């Protein structure tokens with residue numbers, strides 16, 4: 348395999364995602380352990396409720412399990428954008444990705460997060476949205492953006508769109 352394909356596959360494999368709505372703390376940490384997560388990346392716009400998943404409690408909970416916790420508020424999906432997009436999720440993704448690259452604070456957080464991937468660790472993007480459909484939630488839109496910036500840095504010309512697992516018949520390395 349070409350070196351940069353290998354590099355891309357390695358990068359992609361480091362980005363796990365999960366949600367916390369309706370999930371109990373012990374289920375959450377079990378999922379993280381199953382995914383071999385070293386760092387939880389909290390990208391919730393609102394993070395006050397439920398109280399046991401507020402940033403402080405989450406940090407304490409994860410610490411017990413030897414998992415790091417980082418929070419990037421500026422990578423959350425602001426309610427103003429969500430309101431503007433309504434049920435149009437194609438537009439919602441576009442708004443969110445433009446915001447992440449274009450809003451100075453978000454762009455700063457994005458680059459900071461991107462740099463973290465040089466470490467030999469697994470990361471897990473977390474938010475509320477109880478969905479595994481990549482079309483519906485900003486944790487997937489952020490993952491897609493990370494992969495595309497990585498692709499660009501490796502000299503790949505095309506931009507990819509994240510696909511749902513069920514549709515993903517081609518191996519991960521080819522994206």
Ligand SMILES: [Zn+2]
Nearest residue numbers: 474476484485
């Ligand atoms: Zn989400």
